[in-house]
Amino acid sequence: MKGRALDSRKELILKVVTDDYIESAEPVGSRTIARKYNLGLSPATIRNEMADLEESGYLKQPHVSAGRIPSQQGYRYYVDSLMELQTLADEELRMIKSYIESWSKEIDTLLQQTVKLLAQITRYPSIMLGPKLQSAVFKHIQLVPLNDYNILVLVVTSTGVVENKIITVDFPVSQVELDQISNQLNRKLRGVTLENLKSSVLNELKTEIEARNGFLQQAVNLLQRTLETKERTRIYLDGVINILEHPEFKEVEKFKPLMGMMEEEEKLYRILTAPTNANGLRISIGEEIQEEAAQDCSVITATYEMGGRVVGTIGVLGPTRMDYGHVVAVVDFIAKCISKLLSPES
Amino acid sequence: MKGRALDSRKELILKVVTDDYIESAEPVGSRTIARKYNLGLSPATIRNEMADLEESGYLKQPHVSAGRIPSQQGYRYYVDSLMELQTLADEELRMIKSYIESWSKEIDTLLQQTVKLLAQITRYPSIMLGPKLQSAVFKHIQLVPLNDYNILVLVVTSTGVVENKIITVDFPVSQVELDQISNQLNRKLRGVTLENLKSSVLNELKTEIEARNGFLQQAVNLLQRTLETKERTRIYLDGVINILEHPEFKEVEKFKPLMGMMEEEEKLYRILTAPTNANGLRISIGEEIQEEAAQDCSVITATYEMGGRVVGTIGVLGPTRMDYGHVVAVVDFIAKCISKLLSPES
DNA sequence: ATTTAGCACTCGTCATATGGGAGTGCTAAC
DNA sequence: GTTAGCACTCCCATATGACGAGTGCTAAAT
Numbered sequence: 001m002k003g004r005a006l007d008s009r010k011e012l013i014l015k016v017v018t019d020d021y022i023e024s025a026e027p028v029g030s031r032t033i034a035r036k037y038n039l040g041l042s043p044a045t046i047r048n049e050m051a052d053l054e055e056s057g058y059l060k061q062p063h064v065s066a067g068r069i070p071s072q073q074g075y076r077y078y079v080d081s082l083m084e085l086q087t088l089a090d091e092e093l094r095m096i097k098s099y100i101e102s103w104s105k106e107i108d109t110l111l112q113q114t115v116k117l118l119a120q121i122t123r124y125p126s127i128m129l130g131p132k133l134q135s136a137v138f139k140h141i142q143l144v145p146l147n148d149y150n151i152l153v154l155v156v157t158s159t160g161v162v163e164n165k166i167i168t169v170d171f172p173v174s175q176v177e178l179d180q181i182s183n184q185l186n187r188k189l190r191g192v193t194l195e196n197l198k199s200s201v202l203n204e205l206k207t208e209i210e211a212r213n214g215f216l217q218q219a220v221n222l223l224q225r226t227l228e229t230k231e232r233t234r235i236y237l238d239g240v241i242n243i244l245e246h247p248e249f250k251e252v253e254k255f256k257p258l259m260g261m262m263e264e265e266e267k268l269y270r271i272l273t274a275p276t277n278a279n280g281l282r283i284s285i286g287e288e289i290q291e292e293a294a295q296d297c298s299v300i301t302a303t304y305e306m307g308g309r310v311v312g313t314i315g316v317l318g319p320t321r322m323d324y325g326h327v328v329a330v331v332d333f334i335a336k337c338i339s340k341l342l343s344p345e346s
Numbered sequence: 347m348k349g350r351a352l353d354s355r356k357e358l359i360l361k362v363v364t365d366d367y368i369e370s371a372e373p374v375g376s377r378t379i380a381r382k383y384n385l386g387l388s389p390a391t392i393r394n395e396m397a398d399l400e401e402s403g404y405l406k407q408p409h410v411s412a413g414r415i416p417s418q419q420g421y422r423y424y425v426d427s428l429m430e431l432q433t434l435a436d437e438e439l440r441m442i443k444s445y446i447e448s449w450s451k452e453i454d455t456l457l458q459q460t461v462k463l464l465a466q467i468t469r470y471p472s473i474m475l476g477p478k479l480q481s482a483v484f485k486h487i488q489l490v491p492l493n494d495y496n497i498l499v500l501v502v503t504s505t506g507v508v509e510n511k512i513i514t515v516d517f518p519v520s521q522v523e524l525d526q527i528s529n530q531l532n533r534k535l536r537g538v539t540l541e542n543l544k545s546s547v548l549n550e551l552k553t554e555i556e557a558r559n560g561f562l563q564q565a566v567n568l569l570q571r572t573l574e575t576k577e578r579t580r581i582y583l584d585g586v587i588n589i590l591e592h593p594e595f596k597e598v599e600k601f602k603p604l605m606g607m608m609e610e611e612e613k614l615y616r617i618l619t620a621p622t623n624a625n626g627l628r629i630s631i632g633e634e635i636q637e638e639a640a641q642d643c644s645v646i647t648a649t650y651e652m653g654g655r656v657v658g659t660i661g662v663l664g665p666t667r668m669d670y671g672h673v674v675a676v677v678d679f680i681a682k683c684i685s686k687l688l689s690p691e692s
Numbered sequence: 693a694t695t696t697a698g699c700a701c702t703c704g705t706c707a708t709a710t711g712g713g714a715g716t717g718c719t720a721a722c
Numbered sequence: 723g724t725t726a727g728c729a730c731t732c733c734c735a736t737a738t739g740a741c742g743a744g745t746g747c748t749a750a751a752t
Contacts (some may be wrong), residue, residue: 029715042725047716065715067734105496105512144486144502150451152506156490160498162510166451241605244598252596259587375744390696393745411703411744 006058013049014058015082018070024323025229025247029061029066072320074288075298079283079324086326088333092121096337103341107131107161112238114338115314119239121334122327124318125262129272130233131311131342136161141185141223143178151178153226157194159306159342166224181219191211198227226344233312235265235272248296248319262317267291271299272313280310281311281332286320298322306342314338348430352404352423356572358385359395360404361428364416368667371487373413378442396663418632418666425670427507427630432671434679438467442683449687453507454475457582460684461660465585467680468673469631470664471608475618476579477565477657477688482507487531487569489524497524505657505688510600511572579658581611581618594642594665603639608663613637617645620657626656632666643666648681660684 006014016037020028030046033039039046050068053059058074072080087151088096099117104110119126136157146166151173155163165242192201202224240262249255250298261267267326271291275283280303289299294317301315316327352360362383366374376392379385387394388595396414399405404420407413416424434442445463450456457474482503490498492512497519501509548570563612586608595601602625607613617637622628635645640663647661662673662680 003659027715030609031715043715044715044725044727045723048724051717056432063732065713065730067715105514106510139492140488140490142488146485146504146506150506152502152508154488154500154502156498156500156506158492160492160496162498162500162508164452164506165506168451215689221550241602241609244602244605252590252598252601253600256587256590259590263584263587311624335666373744376708377744388696389744390698391694397746407745409703410746411701411742413744 018078049054115236116238128236128314134276148172304335305339364424375413461582462584474660494518589605607639650681651685
């Protein structure tokens with residue numbers, strides 16, 4: 001009974017119930033449906049259908065004399081087959097346009113602005129993962145001595161991302177020596193992707209220069225250590241306040257676990273990096289999110305690219321009773337915008 | 347009547363009322379005081395004193411048949427004259443110690459950890475302002491061409507802080523040319539504080555090299571633009587969830603404006619940079635905070651230093667009914683810790 | 693003059709009762 | 723297969739009243 005495709009009238013009713021519940025946040029009853037949407041069906045018929053839908057797991061009742069609301073399975077069916085993708089409103093396009101026009105070349109600022117924009121348009125908390133280091137192309141390395149035993153390693157990649165790490169060494173190294181090393185490394189490594197760099201190039205380099213140059217050897221080690229310990233890209237979060245607009249969180253106790261989750265980068269990271277399907281879009285509903293605190297939430301994410309490669313994820317968190325049709329369209333569109341902004345052709 | 351010093355018995359009662367209210371979050375009545383604290387006074391006497399304290403503005407009543415709670419003026423008097431500074435608990439010292447031992451040399455990570463620690467110990471939301479750029483000492487500049495018209499300007503300061511900015515130029519500049527420029531600038535500027543750099547040194551340099559070198563001229567302009575547009579240091583925030591533990595925020599509507607405020611860096615910045623007194627400690631109560639959304643809150647901040655100069659602020663936000671005696675001690679102590687960590691003597 | 697006991701009064705809180713309304717399932721008629 | 727009718731359930735908003743904590747005031751005690 002579960003999971004079977006529904007006949008078209010049941011689909012219609014499931015769709016109407018879900019649409020209405022998403023809009024009103026109130027359980028929807030047969031009478032409401034008959035009155036509000038002209039389906040040519042009497043409340044009694046609708047009741048029968050709803051009872052069937054409940055039995056097969058698509059709807060549920062908060063309590064016996066209330067209307068129906070979609071179950072997780074119901075939302076899933078809705079999202080997969082029933083939902084109407086919305087087109088962006090003029091106002092929204094206007095906001096996006098003005099955002100694109102005033103984009104910052106500072107990647108950090110740009111990402112911050114992007115996630116703020118997404119939160120503003122969707123009116124849900126929005127989360128974004130910075131671009132993966134791996135897919136960037138090596139551009140420049142600079143070694144700056146801070147004092148005798150501490151060296152600042154700067155790695156610049158093709159899009160202006162700067163990674164920096166402080167490394168402690170056992171013996172003093174002079175500025176001049178460091179400059180030499182930087183220069184040699186720059187010559188050798190320009191144009192290599194960090195991924196390759198990490199996995200193979202550095203090791204080749206190491207054997208190649210074996211014994212030829214003690215300092216260079218050291219420097220390669222430094223670089224390797226830098227890339228290795230650079231654990232995770234920054235996470236951007238904005239619009240947390242938006243979720244408080246929804247009645248399901250009007251009690252603090254409901255909101256608290258979610259707030260806790262959003263303060264743990266670790267958890268946000270896990271949520272955003274769950275596997276996605278081909279086109280990069282992903283919708284996770286309720287328990288599909290592997291996260292205790294978000295059982296009553298849904299997450300919509302899209303991946304974004306940089307020069308044709310997927311490098312990061314942007315997404316929205318909301319109650320399961322979320323405006324899927326709208327948010328999917330927005331997230332998808334904005335992910336495409338950021339991909340364009342990050343892939344320089346000029 | 348207002349603001350006059352209180353006689354010792356009134357002080358005692360104001361202190362007891364405030365202490366008790368901070369602990370219980372319930373209005374405190376004369377009977378409670380007489381029973382709980384052995385002051386050798388009858389409830390009636392205490393009532394009379396409380397009536398006086400209310401008349402002169404130190405206490406107020408939520409409603410006529412409830413106990414008293416401190417007014418803003420009452421808290422102010424408490425904080426200035428009555429509060430007992432607590433000493434840190436062993437557990438807290440242990441946490442701080444383990445934090446110091448595992449400190450990260452990445453300044454960004456270090457600040458993140460610090461504010462998390464503060465939030466954990468105080469159980470209030472904690473905010474921290476990154477070190478002001480101005481007081482840092484110039485260490486290194488690097489110009490990296492990203493493509494023909496975009497140049498990444500990297501400025502490294504004495505403590506390993508990296509500022510980066512992308513600058514667009516009108517005509518292509520080659521890597522070699524940029525290297526020359528970087529080198530020259532590095533020679534000239536090493537050891538100068540950014541403050542001096544911004545205000546005078548760069549201008550001197552500009553006139554000095556006038557016409558001698560077109561590129562160098564350009565580069566100085568770049569540097570100037572970089573330092574100018576680097577508007578504000580990053581703000582770190584953690585432990586927002588803690589404030590939800592307090593009954594004054596059990597209704598979402600009370601919490602919402604605060605959440606909104608904490609998502610606006612602009613506002614956090616203003617709160618943290620209000621003027622402080624000599625020793626760097628500041629306690630702002632209720633309306634003393636120039637921020638609509640925080641009228642029922644207090645902020646305790648301390649400044650921290652880097653090589654003897656005040657460079658930033660760290661603080662805690664809580665309800666006016668805040669555990670001042672405890673939080674002041676912790677904030678002060680942690681500010682001193684971070685000052686030590688940031689002022690390298692090794 | 694100050695302190696205290698006593699007392700009437702206020703007001704918020706909590707538990708209980710009550711009625712209305714929205715919605716259901718079931719049955720019988722269409 | 724659909725629908726009208728109806729009894730029934732259960733939430734919710736409102737009213738009610740008892741209770742208790744706390745007050746101010748007055749008068750007596752110190």
